[in-house]
Amino acid sequence: MSQYSGKIVFYEGKCFTGSKLEVFGECDNFQDRGLLNRVNSIRVESGAWVCFDHPDFKGQQYMLERGEYPEFQRWNALNDHMGSCKPIKMHGEQYRIQLYDGPDFTGQCVELCEDCPFLQSTGLSKTCVNSIKVYGDGAWVLYEEPNYRGRMYIVERGSFGSHMEWQAENPNIQSIRRVANYF
Numbered sequence: 001m002s003q004y005s006g007k008i009v010f011y012e013g014k015c016f017t018g019s020k021l022e023v024f025g026e027c028d029n030f031q032d033r034g035l036l037n038r039v040n041s042i043r044v045e046s047g048a049w050v051c052f053d054h055p056d057f058k059g060q061q062y063m064l065e066r067g068e069y070p071e072f073q074r075w076n077a078l079n080d081h082m083g084s085c086k087p088i089k090m091h092g093e094q095y096r097i098q099l100y101d102g103p104d105f106t107g108q109c110v111e112l113c114e115d116c117p118f119l120q121s122t123g124l125s126k127t128c129v130n131s132i133k134v135y136g137d138g139a140w141v142l143y144e145e146p147n148y149r150g151r152m153y154i155v156e157r158g159s160f161g162s163h164m165e166w167q168a169e170n171p172n173i174q175s176i177r178r179v180a181n182y183f
Contacts (some may be wrong), residue, residue, distance in 0.1 A: 006047015006087050008064065013102035014040045015070045025110050026086040042069040047179040048088040048139070050154045051075075055083040061167065062086070063141050063154055076152075081100065088179050089156050094136035095157075095178045103130045104161045115177040118146045129173040132160045139179040142166070146174045154179070 005078060012018035012035065021027075021035040030039075042051075044066050053059040062075045074078045095114070101107040101124065110124045113136075120127065134157050145152035153166045153173075163171040 006049065007045040008049050008051075008085060009043045009045065009080065009180075010039045010085075011041040011043075011120050012038050016041050016043060016068075024131060027113055028057060028084050030083055031055070032164055037078045040072055040080050041068075042075065049085050050088055051082055051085040053077070053081045053083060055078075055084060057084050058167070059083070061153055062150065063152055063179065088139045088154060093138065095138040095140070096133060096134075096136040097140055097176070098133040098135070098175070099124065099129045099176075100131040100133075101126045101128050105133065105159070112176065117148060117175050119174055128171040130163055130171045132166070134158055134160075141177050141179060142168075142172075143174045143175045143177075144172050148175050150161070150174075165166065 008023050010021045010030065019035060021030060021033055027033060040065060044064050045065060049064045051062045051064060062077060064075055069075050077120050087129060096111065098109055098110050098111045108125060108169050110119070110122045112122070129142070132155055139154060139156045142153045143153060153168050155166050
């Protein structure tokens with residue numbers, strides 16, 4: 001199995017019942033693969049995944065790591081809509097990220113290599129993160145609220161000059177954590 005894949009199984013019913021869809025890589029539209037957009041339980045057998053509530057990797061993002069999720073509330077969803085997913089690319093175990101409060105890598109900058117439950121404790125004066133550079137090997141999950149709560153966004157290696165590039169509705173980010181690779 002490559003470091004960019006894994007296995008995730010989606011079920012239409014709660015507690016792993018009903019029709020199911022097994023996915024081993026990117027899936028841009030569950031309906032094309034025979035599963036309606038209703039997902040009530042998920043089993044992540046390997047890898048880390050980002051799932052979207054709409055097809056084509058759009059909409060609300062959910063980060064799922066190895067484990068069982070018997071009902072949609074367990075992955076912090078407000079409903080049972082799910083439309084696409086892809087494995088989170090993991091390159092190794094070196095994590096480094098720079099967060100800027102201004103667009104296009106301007107303004108105050110904070111660099112992290114570890115999880116941070118409250119970004120303002122690092123000296124970042126604003127709750128806005130308008131641009132990001134992800135270095136190293138790992139992926140990160142950004143959260144709109146402290147202590148890894150609220151809407152989440154996954155960023156992998158690369159540069160993001162605007163919060164819209166990681167599909168955020170606004171630049172409000174207050175906590176961040178690394179994605180661990182569980183195979």
